[in-house]
Amino acid sequence: MxxxxxxxxxxxxxxxxxxxxxxxxxxxxxxxxxxxxxxxxxxxxxxxxxxxxxxxxxxxxxxxxxxxxxxxxxxxxxxxxxxxxxxxxxxxxxxxxxxxxxxxxxxxxxxxxxxDSADPIIARDLSRLDALRAAHHDEASAYFARNAAEWDSIRSLHADDGEIEDAILKAAPQAINLMVDLGTGTARMLEVLGGRFQRAVGLDQSQDMLTYARTRLERAGLSHAQVRRGDILDLPAEVRGADFVMMHQVLHFLADPAAAVREAMSILAPGGTLMIVDFEPHALEFLRTEHAHRRLGFSTTQISAWIAEAGGSLTGSDSIAAPSADGRERLSVGLWAGQAASVPEGRA
Ligand SMILES: C[S@@+](CC[C@H](N)C(=O)[O-])C[C@H]1O[C@@H](n2cnc3c(N)ncnc32)[C@H](O)[C@@H]1O
CATH class of the missing domain: 1.10.10.10 (Winged helix-like DNA-binding domain superfamily/Winged helix DNA-binding domain)
Incomplete structure (x- = not known):
């Protein structure tokens, strides 16, 4: 050789x-x-x-x-x-x-x-790529703006919410210092885990979603949680050092889910946990054409590889199957937990 x-x-x-x-x-x-x-x-x-x-x-x-x-x-x-x-x-x-x-x-x-990124052809490609990214972003924002009020009912396409939330509560840490909920939507995850964290920040790109989120937090008396406008792919410094990061039903909307996982892992404190809850692989194409989904679910192999690429490791996974109704395909939900590396010995 x-x-x-x-x-x-x-x-x-x-x-x-x-x-x-x-x-x-x-x-x-x-x-x-x-x-x-x-x-x-x-x-x-x-x-x-x-x-x-x-x-x-x-x-x-x-x-x-x-x-x-x-x-x-x-x-x-x-x-x-x-x-x-x-x-x-x-x-x-x-x-x-x-x-x-x-x-x-x-x-x-x-x-x-x-x-050379200044080469005219390469520079034009990169600027078209930027424009395309902006168009994807606007498409998703417009969709969410239209659907903010109905979002909670769209969730019922998949397995029972109560069952999923029980699985989340079982897998999430009992005591959390700072929780960050990426793509918080109506802040349901902050409500579900409200009794576990000292402080929480929910980020979402949609102002309409944040309006609903604020109402929900206020109603639930969760004054130790805040929601802000922000992009999952460009997280602000203030959310760094979180010991628990949640991505619930967000990843399938993103053109580059691996980059989002990388960014999420980067804000974790050493040994902190990233929890991803999303659809398992499916073939419901209408979710792409009618509901702005970019990805038709994720496998454990994919999620595990993205977490590993970001320097962490998959520590657990769960699957919540949807009961089939009328022989129609339903959506099963996967739950994956990844852990950021701990501080190397001697450096703590
Ligand atoms: C399906 S909703 C899920 C909301 C919430 N996690 C839940 O499960 O109830 C997806 C959310 O992700 C948000 N989102 C999508 N792409 C985003 C991005 N790049 N940055 C921030 N939020 C984003 C949308 O605005 C929307 O509120």
Missing amino acids: STVPDLAATAAGGSPAGDAREAGKPAGSLNALTLALKAAGEDTRLRILSLLAGGERSVKDLTDILNQSQPRISRHLKLLLEAGLIDRHREGTWAFFRLSEGVGGALARALVERL
């Missing part, structure tokens, strides 16, 4: 492939790297890698940004996939792509880092 130099190390002055492996960096065979370099060595494919470097994108995102037909983009994606540069995640009729976790992904990152 031949060895190849690690790209980043070579650019920085040269260290052999063995060093790369010793340092825990991925290394690939001569064949694999030649294939990957050939696949990356083309304008559109390099632009695709640059767009995937910031997170997962759907084929539609890429066709919109690159202004090329879907068959052309799909052909490029196929080549990048075969070369191990990217990974695909299928969800119903949609597919999402991201840089791979292996040597191909590391190679793609090394190439993208060397792309």
Whole structure:
């Protein structure tokens, strides 16, 4: 088996492939790297890698940004996939792509880092990506603004709320110093866990939701909880150091759930807990077309990988199945708990 130099190390002055492996960096065979370099060595494919470097994108995102037909983009994606540069995640009729976790992904990152972001074509792609992100954001905000009043009834599409809340109470810590509820909506989670925390902050992007949330907190006498406007993907400094972070029925609305999990994990105090409650994988496409869902549920493998990528570990999971009615597909809800790493010994 031949060895190849690690790209980043070579650019920085040269260290052999063995060093790369010793340092825990991925290394690939001569064949694999030649294939990957050939696949990356083309304008559109390099632009695709640059767009995937910031997170997962759907084929539609890429066709919109690159202004090329879907068959052309799909052909490029196929080549990048075969070369191990990217990974695909299928969800119903949609597919999402991201840089791979292996040597191909590391190679793609090394190439993208060397792309000049001021290059006119790259700069235009990135500005279209920003515009697309803003459009997704507006779409979700408009949906929630329209549905703020009815949200609690939309929840009844899935397993019984009481059952889910019992599972949450069972899995959540008994005593919480600071709880942060991401995508708090009508603040139901703050109400459910109101007896457990000293202090809580609920964040949501929708002003309408926050109006309902404030009314609920006031009615429940939860003066030690506050709600604020905020974006899950750009959390304010004041919520850092939380020992319990909740994401209840939020992740499936996000274009880049992995980034949201990363951001959520980043505000946890050492040893703190992130709880994610969301749908398990399903095939109800109408939730995407009629209810702004971007993801059709999540598997334990996906959630566990995202938590691990953010430096934590999955510590528990539960599944609340929905009773089937009239033979129609119903939604099962998964509950996942992740823990941030503890402070290394001697540093506490
Ligand atoms: C389905 S509701 C769930 C609300 C609440 N967690 C619950 O279960 O009752 C999803 C909430 O996520 C919020 N949301 C979606 N994307 C967000 C983002 N990027 N930043 C902050 N909030 C977001 C929406 O405004 C909405 O209130």
